[in-house]
Amino acid sequence: MSNSETINPNTTMNNENKTSSTTKVEELQNLKGRKTVLMQGNEAVAYGALDAGCNFFAGYPITPSTEIAEILAAELPKRGGVFIQMEDELGSICAVIGASLAGAKALTATSGPGFSLMQEGIGFARSAETPCVVVDVQRVGPSTGMPTSCAQGDIQQSRWGTHGDSPAIVLYPDSVKESYELTIRAINLSEKYRTCVILLLDEVLGHMREAVRLPDLSNVRVISRVKPTVPPHWYKHYEDNEKYPIPLASFGEGYRFHVTGLTHDSLGFPTNKPNEAAEMMARLKKKITYNIRDLVQIESFQMDDAKIAVFAAGITARSAKAAVVMARKEGIPAGLLRPLTIWPFPDDAVRKMLRDVDIVIVPELNQGQLIREIERLVKDRSDSKLIKIQRVDSKLIPPQDILQKIKEVI
Secondary structure: OOOOOOOOOOOEEEEOOEEEEOOHHHHHHHOOOOOEEEEEHHHHHHHHHHHOOOOEEEEOOOOOOHHHHHHHHHHOHHHOOEEEEOOOHHHHHHHHHHHHHOOOOEEEEEOHHHHHHOHHHHHHHHHOOOOEEEEEEEOEOOOOOEOOOOOOOOHHHHHHOOOOOOOOEEEOOOOHHHHHHHHHHHHHHHHHHOOEEEEEEEHHHHHOEEEEEOOOHHHOOOOOOOOOOOOHHHOOOOOOOOOOOOOOOOOOOOOOOOOOOOOEOOOOOEOOOHHHHHHHHHHHHHHHHOOHHHHOOEEEEOOOOOOEEEEOOHHHHHHHHHHHHHHHHOOOOEEEEEEOEEEOOOHHHHHHHHHHOOEEEEEEOOOOOHHHHHHHHHHHOOOOEEEEEEOOOOOOOOHHHHHHHHHHOO
16 A cells, blocks of 8 residues: 555455454554545544543534544444443533543533533533543534534633633634644643633534544653542642642542532532632632643734734634635735634734734624624724624635625725
C-alpha cells in the first residue's frame, strides 16, 4: 500500500494466509506514515477521544451527533473501555460524572435538546470539580427545531446554561482536523483543571468530510490524572491548590471524600459557613481566570494591517476566511479574528482588535450571541462600528454575503 492510497475502515488484510478484520482506528495506529484519511467531524471527535485516553462514554443517540456514539460503541469495548446507551441525556451526564469519580476519562455527546437536559449535571460537575467532556453538535432550535440543519444557537447556553456562578471552558473548532485536536485538548483541560469542558461543533462541521492527517500517537500530548501523594487521612478532595493538574483521588483507592452539589468545605461536606462558601466559589473562579493564557486560543488571519475585521467562530469562520481572501484580492484591508476558545471569552484579543480596526463584522448562525460579547467590550472605544450578519433559517452564510458587507462599509 503506497502513502497515497486511501485507508478503508472496512479493509480485510491478508498476512501469511491469515485474515483479520481491522478498524480504521487500528489501521491509523498500526500503519505509520499512512495516516491521511477522509473522515467526518464527528468521526474525528471519536478518534480524538480515544487517542486522549477516553475509556467511558454514556449517551443517548441524537441527531446530528450520533456518529460519535456509534463509533465509540464499537471501539471502547475493544480497548477495555465502557459504552452505555442511557435512557436519556440527564442519565447520561450523571453516568459520566460517576464514571469520572471512579477514575475514568469520561465523555458524552449530544445536541441542543439533550444539551438542555444535561445542564443540571454540568453544573454539578463544575461544582464537584469532576473532570468530564460534553460534546454539543449544534442544530437549529429552539426545542426540537430542525434536527438535520446547522445553527450556532448554543454559544451563550454553553456558558450560562446552568444556574449560579460557574466559570466555563468551551472550545469550538472550524475544521475536521481541529475537531480531532480540540477533543484531545478538551479532555486534557478537563483533567488538568478538574471541570466539565464543553466542545461545541455544528451540524455541518460534524457531518462534512475532509482529508485529515493524524499525528503519531507518540506525538499526541495526553494529560493523565494526577493522584494524591499524601496519606489517605491527610487528603482533602477540595483543597485550595494552584498547581495544575490538581491531584484527584478516585473512589475505591482508599481515600475517603464526600461529593455533593451543595456548597461544601475542603472535605466535600455541605456547609453554610460564609467563609467556606466564599473559599469554594473563589477556587472555582480563579482556576479559570488565573489561567487565561493557558486556556484561550485564537487565530489571527491577515490582521496585521486590517482596517475591517471579521469576528467569527466554527463553520461560519470558514466562510469568513474565504471572504477575507477575496477582499484582499480586491485590495481591501480585511482580516479575521477567530476564537478557538469561546469561553473564557478572549477579551484581550478583542480589545486589541477594537483598537486596531475601524469596523468589526460579526457573522453568526443565531440572532446575536457572539456580538453581545463584543458589544460588552466596545465601551472601551465608542467610535468602533459593529456590523452584524445573522442567519437562522438553517442555511450557512456564504462568503459572498460577508464580502458584500465588507464592501458596503468601506
